[in-house]
Amino acid sequence: MANLLDRLIGVISPDQGLRRHRSRELLKRAYEGASARDGWRPKRAGASANADHAADARTLRVRSRSLEQNVPYIAQGIRAHSANIVGTGIIPRWKDSKEHAAAWQEWAPFADADGGLDVYGLMLLAHQTAQRDGEVLVRIRNRRPSDGLPVPIQFQLLEIDWLDDSRMGRIDGYNVIEGIAYNAIGKVAGYYVFDQHPGEPIIFGGRRATSKLVPAASIIHYFAPSRPGQGRGFPRVAPIIARTRDLMLYEDAEQHRKNLETRLAVIGSGDVDGMADGESETVKESRSMGELPSGGMMQVPSGTNLTVVQPNAAPGYVEYLKMQLHLIAAGAGWTYEMMTGDVREVSYTSARIRRLDYRREAEQEQWLHVIPKLIAPMVRAFSNACELAGRVKKADYNLRYATPKWEYTNPKDDVASDLDEIAGGLSSFSEKLRGRGYEPDEVFEELAGDIEKLRKLGILDVIVMMRKGKQFGDSAE
Structure with missing residues (x-):
């Protein structure tokens, strides 16, 4: 709306008055979400991902751990998600080196520097820890030949608390941000790691934990970044911590009210x-x-x-609880059913649709985060150790990774659909086998061996005839 000054300028110079009016209109916001009238002031506007991490990550990590320890559906969500992402292990498959595969198979049970897990157990624990804490450190421990390992290397999982995030500024010639040292071009040069967990109840050696710089080549820092330039990770449940805590308080209040109702x-x-x-x-x-005595009379x-x-019962508790659990599951990137185990209202169609969406997200996490940032560095370190130990002539990085297979929602229809795609030239046997978590070459060799053995025993024709008879029966139905 034009004010008195605008009107006066418009009388003297209409062209100048129109320009002032246009300029004022341009200042109006195109997005209602950017309006300042609602009083919304986001915290630390314009801060970098590292600034946000330095301010909030420790508190988020502590609260995330508390939720996993005390809230059953959060603990189940973390377990179920890791079961889909890592399962019983993401297996490296070398294309041209059987020596690497044999060495991996022999060494896998001894991969843990702490001696508690095999290499696939380390993968699972690393992923679960990164979900809960936002990040995890895997320290590469090179061993001596005298240690008697099939391949002289082990991995040690360290909670992110081992990283001395109090180290900030210019230290030892590096730019250090939250315990991570960067060189002049911004590449990670090393990590300031404590010599023991700072939260241990016992101080070993009679002194407090101190940190020293460990070269980046000896550390695998696994986390899933969500912003450019992000050097540290946030817990997976960070967006739902406040909502989950509010729901816990509501559940406690409802439980107390239910106790009063029974009295x-x-x-x-x-x-x-x-x-x-x-x-x-x-x-x-x-x-x-x-x-009040039970069943008695008193004067x-x-x-x-x-x-x-x-007290009268208050309705709507179950509906409200389920709605909040749906929102919590969505915020964490899980499905409601896998987080709660509640499948009472799930139909085949709804389960399939949600499963497909979740599968896309899970495969994205597997191939863009877990494999390149956790599994591949472990495999490269293993391959290098094989070469140094003389187990192979040369380290081989030419390999594929077999992820856990996805179970079919409706096996009969899904298998028939896969076979139709193969018959129509839209897919290959190898692609479908890899999608189910199998290595095609191994399957083909095993099939060839089975067929040859059945032919020698003289029962291959019988099996083919029985199979044809079953197909005729299916057609009659």
């Missing part, structure tokens, strides 16, 4: 002087006439009026 209370009013001397004095002081003083108090 029958009686308020007595009137004169209690008719009771025995000791009893009347006690009632006057405590204002309590005692407990009260004459003139006492009794009022029964029985």
Whole structure:
């Protein structure tokens, strides 16, 4: 709206008045979400991902751990997601080197520097830890030949607490941000790692934990970045911590109210002087006439009026709880069913649609985060150790990775669909086998061996005839 000055300028110079009007219109916001009238002031506007991490990550990590320890559906969501992403292990498959594959198979049970897990158990624990804490460190431990390992290398999982995030600024010639040292071109040069967990109840060696620089080549820092330039990770449940805590408080309040609903209370009013001397004095002081005996009869003083108090049940608890759980599952990137185990209202169609969406997200995480940032560095370090130990002539990085297979929602229809795609030239046997978690070459070799063995035993034709008979039966149905 034009003010007095605009109108005066418009009278003297209409062209100048129109330009002022256009300029004022351009200042108006095109997006209602950018309006300042609603009072919304985001925290630390314009801060970098590292600044946000330095301010909030420690608190988020502590709260995320607490949720996993105390909230059943959060713990189940983390377990179920890791079961889909890592499962029983993401297996490296060398294309041209059987020596690498044999060495991996022999070495896998001894991969853990702490001696508790095999290499696939390390993968699972690393992924679960990164979900909960936002990030995890895997320290590469090169061993001596005298240690007697099939390949002289092991991996040690370290919680991110081992990283000394108090190290900030210019240290040892590096730019250090939250314990990570960067060189002049911004590449990670090393990590300031404590010599023991700073949260240990016992101080070993009689001194507090101190940190020293460990070269980046000896550390695998696994996390899933969500912003450019992000050097540290946030817990997966960070967006839902506040909502989950509010729901926990609501559940506690509802549980307390349910306890009150099951109790029958009686308020007595009137004169209690008719009771025995000791009893009347006690009632006057405590204002309590005692407990209600189950199934019994009792006498009260004459003139006492009794009022029964029985709380009414409040409806809508289950509906509200389920709605909040759906929002929590969506915020964490899980499905409601895998987080709660509740499949009562799931149809085949809805389960298939949600499963397909979740599968796309899971495969994205596998191939863009887990494999390149966790599994591949472990495999490269293993391959290098094989070469140095003389197990292979040369380190081989030419390999594929077999991820856990996805179970079919409807096996009969899904298998028939896969076969139709192969028959129509839209896919290959190898692609479908890899999608199910199998290595095609191994399957083909095994099939060839089975067929040759059945032919020698003279029962291959019988199996083919039985199969044809079953197909005829299916057609008749």
